[in-house]
Amino acid sequence: MNKLIELVNLKLTEYTKSITNPKLQEIIHYTLFPGGKRLRPLLLLSILADLEIDLKKGINQAAAIEMIHNYSLIHDDLPAMDNDDYRRGRLTVHKKYGEADAILAGDALLTDAFKYLALGDIDPKKLIEIIILASNNSGSNGMVLGQVLDINSNFKSLSLEEVSVIHYHKTRDLIHLAIKAGAVIAGLNEKSQKEMDNLADYFGIAFQIKDDLDDYEDLNSSDLENQKATYPSTIGKAESIKLLQEYKTKSLEICSNILGDKMFYNLIERIL
Ligand code: GRG
Numbered sequence: 685m686n687k688l689i690e691l692v693n694l695k696l697t698e699y700t701k702s703i704t705n706p707k708l709q710e711i712i713h714y715t716l717f718p719g720g721k722r723l724r725p726l727l728l729l730s731i732l733a734d735l736e737i738d739l740k741k742g743i744n745q746a747a748a749i750e751m752i753h754n755y756s757l758i759h760d761d762l763p764a765m766d767n768d769d770y771r772r773g774r775l776t777v778h779k780k781y782g783e784a785d786a787i788l789a790g791d792a793l794l795t796d797a798f799k800y801l802a803l804g805d806i807d808p809k810k811l812i813e814i815i816i817l818a819s820n821n822s823g824s825n826g827m828v829l830g831q832v833l834d835i836n837s838n839f840k841s842l843s844l845e846e847v848s849v850i851h852y853h854k855t856r857d858l859i860h861l862a863i864k865a866g867a868v869i870a871g872l873n874e875k876s877q878k879e880m881d882n883l884a885d886y887f888g889i890a891f892q893i894k895d896d897l898d899d900y901e902d903l904n905s906s907d908l909e910n911q912k913a914t915y916p917s918t919i920g921k922a923e924s925i926k927l928l929q930e931y932k933t934k935s936l937e938i939c940s941n942i943l944g945d946k947m948f949y950n951l952i953e954r955i956l
Contacts, residue, residue, distance in 0.1 A: 685726065685947065691739060692725040693717075695747035699796065711781050711789040715754050720772055723891075723955060724749045724862040730947040731866030731880075741806055742869045745814055748800035749862050752822050755793035756831075756858070758786050765835065794822075806869060814865045821861040830854025834912070842913040848889065850913075855895075856888025863887070876942050883938040890931035890956050893924050932956040 696716050703709040725746035732742050761768040761776040762783065769779050778786035801815050820826055830853025837850065863884040867877045896914035900921065915924040932952065939949050 685730075685951070688726055688729045688733065688739065689722050691729070691743055692722050692746055692750060693719075695743050695800075696750065699747065699751070699800065703792075707785070708789065708792060711777060711785055712793065714780065715758060715777055715789060715793070716750070718772075719750075719754075721955075722750060724753055724858060726951055727859065727862040727948070728866040728869075730951055731863070731870055731943065734943040734946040734948050735870050737870055741804060742866060744800045744803040745865050745869065746862075748797040748818070749858065749865065751793045751797040751800065752818070752861075753858055755790040755797070756822075756827060758790040758793070760831070762786065765831070810868050810871075813868055817861055817864055817868075821857040821864075826853055826857040830857065837913055839911045840913065842918060844918055847913050847915060847918045851889060851892040851915075852885075855892040856885060859888040859891065860884035872942070879938050879942055883935050883942075886931040886938070887935040887952060887956070890928050890935060893928040893931070894956055897921070897924055897928070928956065 696719075700709060700713045700716060703712055728742050728746045728749065729739055732739055757771060758777045760766050761771055762778055768776050770776060774780075776786075777789060781789070798815065798818070801818050802811055804811070822828065830850055833846075833850045834854055837846070842850075860881070863880055864877070867880045872880065893915045896916055900914065900916045915927070919927070935952050935956070936949060939945075939952060943949065
């Protein structure tokens, strides 16, 4: 797993060094390093590792998805959105560098990501499929839709279905992109790709439930301040834990059938 993270960090370093404006380079470096768990690149690359496919085939796409994820975090933290001062134990980008530069760094990460999505020694048809997937999963019918629904739900009480739709798009969509890109690069057949879509649904929602549960008793959480509808605030802590376990088991089952009990399997065990 560490080897995979090292590869991702190398690619993100190469990207950061390519930014010619020193201020923008500093802000993007601050955003990407030391970074978070690198979950989305790990999901993509572990599919390749488990199927013994050269990791170089997916490294550009793995780094690109991490860039899209980091753009979304910068924008999510802005005063007009969740208004958070801290992320990953450090000042958020707008708190450290100001709002205008934070917005622009997010814009640059999202835009630059599309170049990295298109790079690599992969069949051009697969590259086009992944670029369209990236747009669909992060754009107006994907993660941005999730954020729009979320922002408009502050201070409202929601049904489980409404909460699920928000998180399906806000969190599951980018996870789906990472898993699906791995499946496309690996050349999985249609049936296995459908199963991997199901895995992305279970894992994506379970990851959000886990995140909500971790935040639930945190009195400094912006979810609490913005009175956000979360899984535990909607269906209770015990039901949330039950749903998390059910989705984790289903994710592990699918993974075991398609990839075996190897790196991806261990990643699910570790993250959920
Ligand atoms: C601004 C268009 C736009 C979208 C923002 C991703 C997102 C949508 C909001 C983040 C809010 C949040 C905390 C969602 C819960 C799940 C989640 C995506 C957590 C952060 O992902 P991790 O844990 O982060 O993978 P690290 O820090 O490890 O990279």
